[in-house]
Amino acid sequence: MQNNIFYLLPHSKLPLLISILGTEKFEIIGPQSIDGSIVYEKIENVDQLPWGILDYQWPGIYRLENTDINKAFIFTNGPQALKPYLFRAQELLFEVEKKENKNNKKKLNFIPAKEEAPKLAFIGARACDLAAMAIQDKIFLADTHLDIYYRSRRENLFIIAVNCIRSSANCFCASTGDGPKVTKLYDILMTEIEENFVVQVGTDNGKRIIDQLELSHALPEHIKEADEYVEQAGLQQTKKLPDTNLRNLLFSNLNHPRWNDVAKRCLSCTNCTQVCPTCFCHSSLEQAILDGTKSGHYRVWDSCFTCGHSYIHGRVIRDDTRKRYRQWLTHKLGSWYDQFGTSGCVGCGRCITWCPVGIDITEETYAIYDNQNNDKEIIKEIIK
């Protein structure tokens, strides 16, 4: 139920929103400044929000600045947002118990993990976070291989999205078409202006919460101010991906010298894939208790930069960094289309910021775009 009503939520009424969510038995997750970064954790009151905090991001560098600007959401993003709350970094799938029955026969009992998820209200999801969630939904909610644990968390998630009124130097969501304006998947959407938020509701649930706040409608000048901020955020972006069929570009340049060049810089450390809100690779982990009577089977985040990721029949297929980086980029911007009908990149810039050596996905892609192998035979193969 997206409607065209714009409400005005004064800063002074934010505490009421939090307490209503509390009364509705939501666990509330929101952005906070912790350990020199914006981290999404449990919050209990609005003072915990990062008031006046600006983030500065460059390749491999992230810094916060405290200002006296009276805004809670002028930062852009931190290393993680929604992903760890839906696709857990480590998740128990089932346990196996060894039991002896009456005839002294040993038997294995398989006990699936419970599908319990708390009601979670997530404050501060950005356009890129929601675009990424839409992609993860395709992965984890597909009929053919539905993930029931993801589904129960997803169904219990209440999303209060926030439009970006600033972009970092690493954001490029405007070029991927995923931001900075939030257009979908929210219960409530807020845009911060002077002393107020302009608020829209996206679902009946969202409307029910907003109705309890008894807000007045926003005036046209409020809506205009909000629109200008968001437009401005988009215009601030300097990075972009080449405007071309990236899938065909990358697959027709599999032997491009740039792959060797990036392999000299890349640490194969996995950070880019771990912060990427669309990356979904995982491996499994078996943890038995010492006496061997019980074992837990876990799913843990993995990455195409580990050796385990391409270990098949006694051999690591992608045994060097050139092959691993190429796998990451050709999947993210290429074969992702074949798999999910969309790009795997929403332009959040996280992989650029949180790469310890500042490797920039847009720069790497342009390096290939600007100097293509133009292997006509391969291109013909791919287009077929």
Place this chain on the structure above:
Amino acid sequence: MNSATKPKIAVHKFSSCDGCQLSFLNTGEDLITLSKLVDIVHFAEAGILSPNEKVDIAFIEGSMTTSEEVERIHKIRENSKYLIAIGACATAGGIQALRNFSNSNVEKWKNKIYERPETINSLPTSTPVSAHVNVDLEIWGCPPSSSQIYTTIRCYLSGVTADIPQDALCLHCKRKNIVCVLVAKGLNCMGPVTKTGCGVLCPSKDRECYNCFGPAENINCLSLGKRFQELDLSNEEISRRFLLINNSAPAFKKWGEYFKKMAHKENII
């Protein structure tokens, strides 16, 4: 299980600080469970002595620094079905392998430091177990993780091969949602080249990693060293980051020496 059918294990000490043996002992209730599952026939730190018994698994702590130790490790190999090296000393030579980098020889130091140097019988180098005998498994770390050691024993009892992760610490750091101290604070974190295993102790306490767990697989020490240069670390300091606890692990040795050479060149200029 009665004693006759219980697998036998031994824990042997070589040149080391005894810390790895504590990783064995500091496990509370699990230690009691362990003693029911296996027969611990030799473990000096725990007061059990039978060094020459035939065992299923021999755990080795410490590096090889004397000729007596080299002889002893061969005997242990003969007496053991599986031989597992635990800790930085047994897997890489330990902090004491710094002597391997010295041009002046051990004989000269001995005379300077000790009152009766003739009583000291020491090899010129400190080397890992694998330099002398075949090693079935290495469990790295200073100290190694109790859980990796116990998981390995559990795997043996279940008849499966233990899988010690070789991934970079960063992977684990991100799984735990720890803010990267290198990116957010400019600290000289060794996580990108260090094997996971410690539970990401240091970054979770707002400190950079010092590489207790040795080199991860497929690492790029040159690129990380160059990043440290940009973060204003001198080549001398970078070389010391590599030549620390696991100084003689081949990858760290190579790149530690590389940055040392760079520092040396600067000094000449």
